[in-house]
Amino acid sequence: MPSYVITGVSGFLGFEFLRQISEDQSNTVVGLVRDKVATDKKVSEQLGGRCNVHILQADMTDYDSVQKAVADTAKISGGSVDYLIANAAYVPQWDLYDPIDVLANKPQELEEEMLKSFKVNVVGNVHLFHLFMPLILKGQVKKVVAISSGTADLEPMRQFDMTLSSAYVISKAAMNAAVGKFSAQYRKEGVLFISICPGMVEPEASHYANATPEQLKALEEFLARFKQYAPHYTGPARREDAVRDVIGVWEKASIENGDAGAFVSHLGNKQWL
Numbered sequence: 095m096p097s098y099v100i101t102g103v104s105g106f107l108g109f110e111f112l113r114q115i116s117e118d119q120s121n122t123v124v125g126l127v128r129d130k131v132a133t134d135k136k137v138s139e140q141l142g143g144r145c146n147v148h149i150l151q152a153d154m155t156d157y158d159s160v161q162k163a164v165a166d167t168a169k170i171s172g173g174s175v176d177y178l179i180a181n182a183a184y185v186p187q188w189d190l191y192d193p194i195d196v197l198a199n200k201p202q203e204l205e206e207e208m209l210k211s212f213k214v215n216v217v218g219n220v221h222l223f224h225l226f227m228p229l230i231l232k233g234q235v236k237k238v239v240a241i242s243s244g245t246a247d248l249e250p251m252r253q254f255d256m257t258l259s260s261a262y263v264i265s266k267a268a269m270n271a272a273v274g275k276f277s278a279q280y281r282k283e284g285v286l287f288i289s290i291c292p293g294m295v296e297p298e299a300s301h302y303a304n305a306t307p308e309q310l311k312a313l314e315e316f317l318a319r320f321k322q323y324a325p326h327y328t329g330p331a332r333r334e335d336a337v338r339d340v341i342g343v344w345e346k347a348s349i350e351n352g353d354a355g356a357f358v359s360h361l362g363n364k365q366w367l
């Protein structure tokens with residue numbers, strides 16, 4: 095009976111992780127969210143109230159709430175966790191359309207957005223990994239997966255001048271480093287830590303709803319660089335395919351294969367599209 099803990103299951107990809115993994119009744123799936131009432135309702139309406147799904151309240155910026163979620167998870171799972179999936183993230187809209195100089199001309203907002211991104215995406219995950227470690231060490235599988243972004247890879251960033259989403263990207267690069275540090279410490283105890291990017295996923299229609307024509311033009315120019323990076327690229331993936339790909343990558347990954355601490359794509363390598 096494998097057990098999973100997944101953060102951010104109220105969101106776009108998180109809910110799909112929850113849906114696919116809980117399809118198998120032998121999996122126990124604990125989802126961590128900020129709004130338990132709303133997510134319980136969504137689970138009941140869209141998944142028909144699967145009895146192997148358990149929703150717990152936790153905010154990644156509230157250490158005590160994560161600590162309580164660990165204690166509650168232990169009661170549900172019998173004291174161990176096989177897979178910890180760090181999917182929750184602060185994904186700012188603020189930095190989506192402008193290069194770093196434009197953002198830096200608004201110093202107070204820049205500071206607030208960068209610190210918020212860092213607090214949720216980096217510090218929040220460090221607390222999450224640390225607090226869940228006793229349960230992971232008691233698990234059979236011992237896999238900790240951080241959902242990352244290929245935009246945080248320095249190679250395409252520098253080769254194709256990828257200018258946008260600076261606060262988010264910088265926080266994801268730091269999160270990958272945190273995953274590397276946990277791997278460095280826990281590999282010898284058999285825990286696989288890995289960062290996996292789901293690829294570019296077709297967003298919900300509302301995602302760019304508030305964008306101005308200029309912002310959409312900036313985004314279009316940015317996305318054109320994706321075409322330069324990967325001429326074969328035809329467009330974003332459906333979220334069910336992206337999530338299936340990511341699960342496939344973590345299933346294949348192992349310490350023995352040299353994957354400890356790695357940062358890879360939905361293809362299991364450094365090809366991000």
Ligand SMILES: NC(=O)c1ccc[n+]([C@@H]2O[C@H](COP(=O)([O-])OP(=O)(O)OC[C@H]3O[C@@H](n4cnc5c(N)ncnc54)[C@H](OP(=O)(O)O)[C@@H]3O)[C@@H](O)[C@H]2O)c1
Pocket residue numbers: 101102103104105106107108127128129152153154155180181182183184185214241242243244291292293294295296
């Ligand atoms: N979608 C893509 O194309 C794409 C591409 C590359 C990487 N990713 C990564 O995939 C993951 C999921 O992204 P998504 O597209 O599904 O984004 P999303 O819909 O914005 O979901 C983000 C999730 O994180 C949760 N969250 C945010 N701040 C939190 C906090 N302080 N404490 C607890 N939970 C918090 C949100 O909860 P609330 O519902 O409470 O706000 C939500 O469930 C992220 O790590 C993202 O960086 C996505």
